[in-house]
Amino acid sequence: MLSRRETILTALKAAAGFGLASASPLGTLLAGTAAADEASPLAGLRYGAAVRDVPLAVEPEFRAAIARHCRQIVGEGGLKWFDIRPTREQFVYDSPDKQMAFATANGMTLRGHTLVWYGAMPDWTKTIASASDAERLLVGHIEAVMGRYRGRIKSWDVINEAIPDDPASRSDIRPSIWQQRLGEAHLALALRTAARVDPDAQLVINEYDVEFVGDRYRRRREAFLRLIRDLKLRNVPLHAVGLQGHLRGDLAIDREGVAAFTAECRAMGLAVLVTELDVIDDKLPGPPDVRDILVAAKAYEFLDAVRAGSPIDSILTWGITDRHTWVPTYFRRTDGLPNRPLPLDAGYRVKPLARVIAHFLRDRR
Ligand code: G3I
Numbered sequence: 001m002l003s004r005r006e007t008i009l010t011a012l013k014a015a016a017g018f019g020l021a022s023a024s025p026l027g028t029l030l031a032g033t034a035a036a037d038e039a040s041p042l043a044g045l046r047y048g049a050a051v052r053d054v055p056l057a058v059e060p061e062f063r064a065a066i067a068r069h070c071r072q073i074v075g076e077g078g079l080k081w082f083d084i085r086p087t088r089e090q091f092v093y094d095s096p097d098k099q100m101a102f103a104t105a106n107g108m109t110l111r112g113h114t115l116v117w118y119g120a121m122p123d124w125t126k127t128i129a130s131a132s133d134a135e136r137l138l139v140g141h142i143e144a145v146m147g148r149y150r151g152r153i154k155s156w157d158v159i160n161e162a163i164p165d166d167p168a169s170r171s172d173i174r175p176s177i178w179q180q181r182l183g184e185a186h187l188a189l190a191l192r193t194a195a196r197v198d199p200d201a202q203l204v205i206n207e208y209d210v211e212f213v214g215d216r217y218r219r220r221r222e223a224f225l226r227l228i229r230d231l232k233l234r235n236v237p238l239h240a241v242g243l244q245g246h247l248r249g250d251l252a253i254d255r256e257g258v259a260a261f262t263a264e265c266r267a268m269g270l271a272v273l274v275t276e277l278d279v280i281d282d283k284l285p286g287p288p289d290v291r292d293i294l295v296a297a298k299a300y301e302f303l304d305a306v307r308a309g310s311p312i313d314s315i316l317t318w319g320i321t322d323r324h325t326w327v328p329t330y331f332r333r334t335d336g337l338p339n340r341p342l343p344l345d346a347g348y349r350v351k352p353l354a355r356v357i358a359h360f361l362r363d364r365r
Pocket of ligand 1: 076077080119120160208244276326
């Protein structure tokens with residue numbers, strides 16, 4: 001069994017192999033060994049996590065971990081069209097109402113995810129046949145859903161993943177029923193409607209895969225920035241940019257690209273949130289101790305690049321424990337070992353990733 005020191009050194013040595021330019025600051029960060037019953041390094045900080053309804057309902061450990069470490073939650077599901085609108089006529093709020101009740105009972109806030117997304121759309125929306133029908137439905141949905149949680153959900157991912165997976169040009173917008181029926185104007189329509197329904201809510205545009213070195217990721221950053229600049233130039237209400245942060249453990253972070261991106265967001269008066277952080281570890285070495293440090297080092301590199309351009313408003317992880325995560329759905333490990341992408345392991349023990357997140361939030365109480 002490697003000693004803790006040997007584990008850290010092994011991991012830091014391996015780090016270079018995974019595009020981790022400078023993991024040394026991590027060494028110091030991890031010097032202190034995490035005792036299982038150690039006080040939460042995240043408590044009181046602007047940290048939150050995505051929750052799932054089943055563990056929130058039936059797993060006391062899950063509820064306890066969320067209550068212990070988080071100041072905010074977001075539904076991994078619950079506020080998506082697929083969840084809320086089983087039919088054109090119906091609005092079903094069971095899931096977000098339960099999430100809101102849990103948040104309120106634990107002195108936390110609930111983030112809203114999401115009002116306009118190509119994904120998780122119920123089949124009946126394929127029957128939306130005209131621009132007027134699309135506008136009526138989109139505006140009506142935002143009025144109803146934001147209206148229900150006005151003043152209680154203080155930050156909304158109004159727009160999610162509007163940039164195509166691999167944009168051919170800076171002006172590309174992801175295909176969706178809204179894009180098809182209303183064109184790019186649907187984005188401004190949604191944001192203006194959101195601002196009218198809840199003038200105090202933080203309106204966020206959320207995106208993924210803008211962090212890494214490589215042509216596709218550079219083109220995604222450029223297309224995302226083009227859209228944000230255009231919305232700001234036309235005085236469309238927009239308060240923040242959400243970087244999902246589903247980090248690939250084996251891909252290098254484009255430090256200059258990310259820092260320049262967040263600096264431009266800041267220059268436009270936009271806050272920067274990390275909204276869905278986790279580290280996809282399917283290509284990282286097997287031994288959990290070593291892998292946990294590489295996961296933490298990747299997050300360190302990303303958050304350091306984000307902060308180089310703008311303060312980080314808050315950090316949410318897409319889940320809190322390795323026991324409940326979407327990662328194996330698409331990134332199962334070939335060695336059969338469980339993925340370890342989140343701040344707590346499957347036994348709810350604090351991992352190095354939690355300390356890294358705390359490190360970047362400490363100066364943002
Ligand atoms: O609730 C139903 C259940 O009743 C049914 O038996 C089961 C089988 O089909 O499906 C369950 O719904 C699943 C839902 O998660 C709740 O677990 C959907 O099929 C499944 O597609 C859905 O996946 C979610 C996905 O978004 C699509 O909404 C993932 O959990 C969630 O992690 C993922 O989150 C996205 C963010 O919203 C946006 N950014 C990327 C991120 C990861 O893909």
